[in-house]
Amino acid sequence: MTDEVDQNTILITGGAGFIGSNFIAYFLDQYPAYHIINLDKLTYAGSKENMSDFVKDSRHTFVQGDICDQKLLSQIFASNRIDGVIHFAAESHVDRSIEGPDAFVQTNIVGTYFLLEAAKKAWERTSSGQEESPRFHHISTDEVYGSLGKEGYFNEQSPYAPNSPYSASKAASDHLVRSYHHTYGMNICITHCSNNYGPLQNDEKLIPTIIRNAIEGRPIPIYGDGSNVRDWLYVADHCDAIDKVYHKGRAGETYTIGACNELDNMSMATHICEQLDIYYPKAKGSYKEQITLVADRPGHDFRYAIDATKMSKELGWKPQTEFNKGLLKTINWFVKKYKIQTV
Secondary structure: OOOOOOOEEEEEEOOOOHHHHHHHHHHHHHOOOEEEEEEEOOOOOOOHHHHOOOOOOOOEEEEEOOOOOHHHHHHHHHHOOOOEEEEOOOOOOHHHHHHOOHHHHHHHHHHHHHHHHHHHHHHHHHOOOOOOOOEEEEEEEHHHHOOEOOOOOEOOOOOOOOOOHHHHHHHHHHHHHHHHHHHHOOEEEEEEEOEEEOOOOOOOOHHHHHHHHHHOOOOEEEEOOOOOEEEEEEHHHHHHHHHHHHHHOOOOEEEEEOOOOEEEHHHHHHHHHHHHHHHOOOOOOOHHHHEEEEOOOOOOOOEOOEOOHHHHHHHOOOOOOOHHHHHHHHHHHHHHHOOOOOO
């Protein structure tokens, strides 16, 4: 366990979502002296069920609300000594951003701006005499860098080239956060992670969709020809990386976080089906027979891959979860969630 520190109050936005809720559970375990204020709107991507492991913990305070609510943000900062912000809250589903970009612009750009302003104003009033200003850690994505070909990796120097309304809105929020460091001296860090997987992920994402459709006997939809490649990072390893950047990352810096687990979507679907065949076999046939190619989505980036050398050299981080073990944990968790019994 990490050494205890003096009482700190951290504002975490989006703590009822997939990564945010996993992070709060991790953080409370690592830092017994910390108190967390968890601000979440509870949209489709967040739920009270995701907070079941810590919702009654006295070190956790849940506030249902919107980061676009300036009055609420002001009240939170006025009523609490906020020692840092870790900003997860975002609209993050690419398909939804294609169907309706408005919510992505509002939450990811405008909401981040309102949060930055609330933090800046509060910390300007309370920073006198402090040796180090509070940290604002912004959680971003590798999708802001666009699409890779068959070779190469994203790193902290990669140029921005977003290809969807989602990634464009995240890119804009990154630029806002960076500007508050260079213009106002705010102590910020930005992290760009590859695709996460693990318990509590939203049902609409790729891996939960594959598992759910497989065990419910429905077609498993795979975009295009299934050749799109992603680097898969187990959520617990991401939580560890965020912890290290929040506490030890250099102010004003960005860090890319990945696990070097590249897999195309067809291979992912096949692998999950093979695991289901072993541990949750059907009465007849293989789950792989349900894999179905569907029309590709607009602006579908071909490949993402991360070079996490900076994380390793500066902060001593590397992923700990072997991919097959992490995936089996994920499969078991979702099968239990959907209450499917083995045949």
